[in-house]
Amino acid sequence: MSVIYILLTISIIIAIVFFFAFIMAVKNGQYDDSYTPSVRMLFDDELVKETPKKADSTKKD
Amino acid sequence: MKQTKCFHCGDPCNQETIVVEDKSFCCKGCKTVFEIFSESNLTCYYDLQAAPGATPNEIEGKYDFLDQQNIIDKLLEFNEDNTQIVTLYIPHIHCSSCIRILENLHKLQAEISSSQVNFGKKTVHITFNSKNYSLKEVVLLLSAIGYEPYISLDDFSAGKKQINRSLIYKLGIAGFAFGNVMFLSFPEYFQVNGFWIEHYKPLFRLLMLAFSLPVVFYAAQDYFVSAYKGLRSKVLNIDVPIALGISVLFLRSTVDVFFDLGSGFFDSLTGLVFFLLLGKFFQQKTYEFLSFERDYRSYFPMAVTQISSDGVEKPIQVYDIKTGDRLLIRNGELIPVDGVLIHGKARIDYSFVTGESKNISRNYGDKLYAGGKQTAGIIEMEVLKTVEQSYLTQLWGHPIFNKNRTTAFTSITNAISKRFTIFVLSVAFIATVFWLWFDASKALNVFTAVLIIACPCAIALAAPFTFGNVLRRFGKTKFYLKNATVIEELATINTIIFDKTGTITSNKNSTATYEGQQLSKEEEDLLTNTLRASNHPLSRTLYSILKRNNIFTLDHFREHLGKGIEGEINQKTIKIGSANFVGATESAVLNTSVHVSTNNTYKGKFTFYNSYRKGVSKLFNLLKRDYDLVILSGDNEGELENLKKLLPAKTKLLFNQKPRRQTRIH
Structure with missing residues (x-):
């Protein structure tokens, strides 16, 4: 059953890795504005679509 | 006729309608913005929301202070080699189209490398190459597309702001x-x-x-x-x-x-x-x-134009203004310090200080107070007091606003x-x-x-959780509190004091009553058309109250400054103005009144009254059961009788209260 030591070590290391990821995210300002990114995400999608569509959109006008 | 709405800003197109690519625009400004966007393939701006834009304002000379290196340094967050970073507050940010266009600034101007919007704070974070481009040009570009940034004294230490995480x-x-x-x-x-x-x-x-x-x-x-x-x-x-x-x-x-x-x-x-x-x-x-922790600094400009002794105009930081300096205040600019008017005609809007919506005229030699907004033409003033010593700043710094209420x-x-x-x-x-x-x-x-x-x-x-939720619910019904402790204090209130101007009066329409001989149809037409020609605030108010009749051109029109106006058509003359001007005896009435005479015979007068918000009387009768009610006003007693009729008998009415005394009653 001493495998529990390894399991515990791994689980705690993983937990700490995620914890550090969280700290870094806060430090980079990812939690400063919780609204704009949700809108920005949708724009990026549209921009990708836009380039191939450009040809027929000008035709319409 | 169907009203055409501007494709860019959504305002009705009244005077001139400009049509480009079968889209109508209300003015040249809106058209220009549309053209800028269509050149850079950014017309998708209009796809997300109909008419999201704002008409760009006239900004000539307004941002000249951004040429001053010491002011630029205060605004920039980062400045090294050729990269400069600035965060600008843009009040117009209101929808996803705004985010869209502001984050694509680099398509409009290659020198801008990135821009990022914070929707909640209404700011945009711009990184640009300072070698070929300047902060002033960034601000001008934003203004040109209808997103004019708001730069105030509050931004003075922008670079040092730290977010507490x-x-x-x-x-x-x-x-x-x-x-x-x-x-x-x-x-x-x-x-x-x-x-x-x-x-x-x-x-x-x-x-x-x-x-x-x-x-x-x-x-x-x-x-x-x-x-x-x-x-x-x-x-x-x-x-x-x-x-x-x-x-x-x-x-x-x-x-x-x-x-x-x-x-x-x-x-x-x-x-x-x-x-x-x-x-x-x-x-x-x-x-x-719901943060309203602001002070006068967020309303004051960062710099104004100073005229040096040899007549050269140059921008100066507001904190550097010294007693005796000569300042140039343009139309729409805020007066940052107390001073004396030395050139030009001032028409000052003090609504920021007093809440009074009517503009006040000031002539040569009159004192001007900080916080007023010039609304007509350019004026020059001489500084009497620096920013820190000006009346408004002193009032703002009054201990009553700073007292730590939590200890009391x-x-x-x-x-x-x-x-x-x-x-x-x-x-x-x-x-x-x-x-x-x-x-x-x-x-x-x-x-x-x-x-x-x-x-x-x-x-x-x-x-x-309770406080947060109460604040949120209050906010939903447009009731904003300074902080959460006020909620608890609200429960212990026993006297409610109302401010008159703007609080119980409606600022849009005042009412006027006519006393005197009935005017004939012809005379009424003459009256409205004469009023129409005048630019005086009282004429404008009266014109908007009176029903519009036939519009025709007057044969003759004269404006006598400080006295009244005179109009003539078909040998019929009308005089509108002060009692002396039209030849009437001045009666001791405190309310503003305008007297009218036709063909040199006195007809009567229009007396202006404040019009009160709907339901004021009902509200006061509801509140009188539990609270003492007081009305406080900086105006004269002209409205006393009117208010007495409207409000429950035991309401106390205090008039002629100056701002500093209004804080003392507190």
């Missing part, structure tokens, strides 16, 4: 520890005494202890600090029992672990701190959303917590004394158990 860190740590401790204490919840659990128990417990260390010493430190401060000023605030609970929980659990008495209460400890911080976080979010007012939470703490401590001590005498082995257990169980987390959690 400690609460998020604390919340993260508490949550992290809470999850892991729950996980580790799980096996012991089943209370099975197998070999396996006996063997690994100490390790699990030590790990839980390790996880709770940062929670107690970092995440919960605010509670300890606040409790210590409270005790030092001899106040038993809500944080005292919380800090006591947390420390007893931690000490008891640590002792349990080291002496192998039990598994401790690390799960409750970390959970408690986590939920307490969650409440605090929620509160902070709500307050941020004990919040309900703290009032409860005082009795609560004393009660809990006495229960704990009495119980301990009893058990010491009865069964000494249980005494310590009982003492700690009482303190742990009675930790007032419910009150501490309930208060921030």
Whole structure:
């Protein structure tokens, strides 16, 4: 059953890795504005679509 | 006829309609913005929301102060080599189209490398190449596309602003520890005494202890600090029992672990701190959303134009203005300091200071006060006092606005917590004394158990959630409070004082009554057409009150400054103005009135009254049952009779109150 030591070590290391990821995210300002990114995400999608569509959109006008 | 709406800003196209690519625009400004966007393939701006734009304003010369290196340095957040970063506040940001266009600034101008919008704060964070491009050009570009940034004295130290993220860190740590401790204490919840659990128990417990260390010493430190401060000023605030609970929980659990008495209460400890911080976080979010912690600095400009002794105009920082300087104030600019008008005709809008919506005319030699907005043409003024010494700044700095109200007012939470703490401590001590005498082995257990169980987390959690929610609901009905303690103070109100101008009067329409001989149809036409020609505020108000009749051109029109106006058509003349001007005897009425005479015979006068908001009388009658009511006004007593008719008899009416006296009545 001493495998529990390894399991515990791994689980705690993983937990700490995620914890550090969280700290870094806060430090980079990812939690400063919780609204704009949700809108920005949708724009990026549209921009990708836009380039191939450009040809027929000008035709319409 | 169908009204055409501007494709860009959504305003109705009245005077001129410009049609480009079968889209109509209300003015050249809107058309230009559309052209800028269509050149850069950004017309998708209009796809997301109909008519999202704003008409660009006239900005000539307004941003000249951005050429000054010392002002630029104050605004920039980062400035090294060729890269400059600036965050600008743009009030017009209101929809997803705005985010879209502002984040694509680099398509409009290649020197801008990136721009990022913070929708909540209405700011845009712009990185640009300063070699070929300047901050002024960035601001001008934004203004040209209808997103004029708002640069005020508040931005003066923009570069030094630090965001405080400690609460998020604390919340993260508490949550992290809470999850892991729950996980580790799980096996012991089943209370099975197998070999396996006996063997690994100490390790699990030590790990839980390790996880709770940062929670107690970092995440919960605010509670300890606040409790210590409270005790030092001899106040038993809500944080005292919380800090006591947390420390007893931690000490008891640590002792349990080291002496192998039990598994401790690390799960409750970390959970408690986590939920307490969650409440605090929620509160902070709500307050941020409804923050009105602003002062005059957010309304004042950053720089104004100074005229040096040799007549050269140059921008000067507001804080550098000295007594005796000559300043140039353009139309629409705010007067930053007290001074004397030395050139030009001033028409000042003091609504920011007094709430009075009517503009005030000032002539050569008159005193101008800081906070007024020039609304007609260019004026020159000589500075009498610096910014810090100006009347408005002094009034703002008046102790009444800064007094730390929390010390004068004990919040309900703290009032409860005082009795609560004393009660809990006495229960704990009495119980301990009893058990010491009865069964000494249980005494310590009982003492700690009482303190742990009675930790007032419910009150501490309930208060921030309640306040946050109340603020939010008030905000929904457009009722904004300065901070949360006001909510509790609202409950103890016994007198309600109303401000007159703008609060119970409606600022849009005043009413006018006519006294005198009935005017004939012809005379009425003449009256309205003469008023139509005049630009005087009273003429404009009267014109908007009177029903519009036939519009025709006058044969003759003259404006006598400070007296009145004169119009003539078909040999018929009309004089509108002061009593002396039209040849009437001045009566001792305090209300503003306009007298009318036709063909040199006196006809009568229009007297202006404030028009009150709908439901004022109903509201006062509803409130009079529970509160004393007072009306406070800086105006003269002309409205006294009118108000008496409208309001319940016992309402006190105080007139002629100057701003400084209005604070004293407080």
